[in-house]
Amino acid sequence: MTMTTPEAALDRVNTHSRPSDLRITDIRCAEVIGAPFRSCLIKIMTNQGIVGLGEVRDGASKSFALMLKCRLLGENPCDVDRLFRRIKQFGGHGRQGGGVSAVEIALWDIAGKAYGVPIYQMLGGKFRDRVRMYSDTDASVPSGTETGKRLKQRMDLGYTFLKMDLGLGQIMHVPGAANGPTGVLDLYRTGYEWRETKTLEERRLQNALYDVHNVRHPFTGLHFTEKGLDLLEQYMSEVRAVVGPEIPIAIDHLGHISLNDGIRLARRIEKYDPAWLEDVIPWQYTDQYERLAKSTTVPICTGEDIYLKEDFLPLLACGGVSVIHPDLLTSGGILETKKIGDAAYDHGVAMAIHMAESPVAAMAAAHVAVATENFLALEQHAVDVPWWDDICTGLPKPLVRDGHITVPDKPGLGIDDIDDDVIREHLQPGVKDIWESTDQWDGEWSWDRTWS
Ligand SMILES: [Mg+2]
Secondary structure (H helix, E strand, O other), rough: OOOOOOHHHHHHOOOOOOOOHHOOEEEEEEEEOOOEEEEEEEEEEEEEOOEEEEEOOOOOOHHHHHHOOHOOOOOOOHHHHHHHHHHHHHOOHHHHHHHHHEEEEHHHHHHHHHHOHHHHHHHOOOOOOOEEEEEEEEEOOHHHHHHHHHHHHHHOOOOOOOOOOHHHHHOOOOOOEEEEEHHHHHOOOOOOOOOOOHHHHHHHHHHHHHHHHHOOHHHOEEEEEHHHHHHHHHHHHHHHHHHHOOOOOOEEEEOOHHHHHHHHHHHHHHHHHOOOEEOOOOOHHHHHHHHHHHHHHOOOOEOOOOOOOOHHHHHHHHHHOOOOOOHHHHHOOOOHHHHHHHHHHOOEEEEEEOOOOOOHHHHHHHHHHHHHOEEEEEEEEEOOOHHHHEEEEEOOOOOOOOOEEEOOOOOOOOEEOOOOHHHHHHHHOOOOOOOOOOOOOOOOOOOOOOOO
16 A cells, blocks of 8 residues: 655645635737637636636627726636626627626636636536537538538538528629629729738728628618529538438528518528528527518527626527527637526527637537526537647646537636647737737726716
8 A cells, every 4th residue: 555645635635726816917919710600718817727618609809808808917717707797898799898708708718717616516516418410511612512511511520500601702793693883893802811911002991801701781772583483492402412301400601681572581491400500690680580580481690799797698589599699709618608598488488509710619608508407519620730639738638529519517618728739829810929918908097987
């Protein structure tokens, strides 16, 4: 029998953290690209060496997180809800929720590590051990058969739930498939993506292109023609011919078309049993969602751009959605998404989760997914990114196995660290290094109260 020394006994005791004395000392960032889009990993540092990981949503600026730093320094990170309520006024819908949500997730990670429990346990425990992932699939070739083959490859990897695009993007280059005011479709065909601008004129043109893609659906004047609808129906039928009738396929990216066109397309593809039709129109149009849901038997879904539970409630109350689809990096983070899921449950609505970032975002979502009863499926958008699994250390590799994530019992998110060498190979354009000093944000000052 081996003698147990006092030192060996101490090894089993968590002596590195006294949670009551934990203090936030710093926030650092790493802006990465290609996992699968542009996102920003964050670290919240503490005075006891515990580091919390979070992530600012794909396509959002790190500034949304860093502007919160001065409001968090010196605080106990385990007071997750109190700090969330302090900073939540600095979040907004879409990417503007990215900073608050990233911080909230990192605070949970610290609290879990300090107390030695996984996040799902702090949310009330598990409804399931494994998280069903749905594979989103961008297809560059506008052909139902080609897309079907790509989806079939996902099925061969073990995915049990699929998503694809179906809308203007597939048909807008076909003459006579869509109509609209002269010139609008041409502008719409010019996609908007970030590019560096050197002159004021380049910046002005970039902003003008942004405006083109920022016109809400009812005001673009764009419509499917009957020919366009025929092509989209054929596309869907070709996909089903390849993947078979049994696997769920969610449909996204109809394009900026009207509610009426959304209804026309929905009715055309009802016979192919889509799992849901996503973001047909902007989520703000509650009345139109109600009309959409009453006009088709296809389940209606929205939510990836909604910040906080309060704006999910009108959609749930009016019966306009069968599935809600929050993104943890917009919704306000872990606890807010758990609350959103529970609110949906009360209305008989399922919760899928949108996610298009690194394993940090995936793990945050996975903890909510196992702890929420009406969870349906979590997005995986990085099936084709070979280094996605290498971003984090301490997770199972591959993280998604047979189309599922098994959530580990390790404290916090369950991630040991970020592999700096891996992400240094994928820095966003213009970014020189990772985890650099953010001291310039320490002294930010403003009188923040929103009432008098
Ligand atoms: Mg979407």
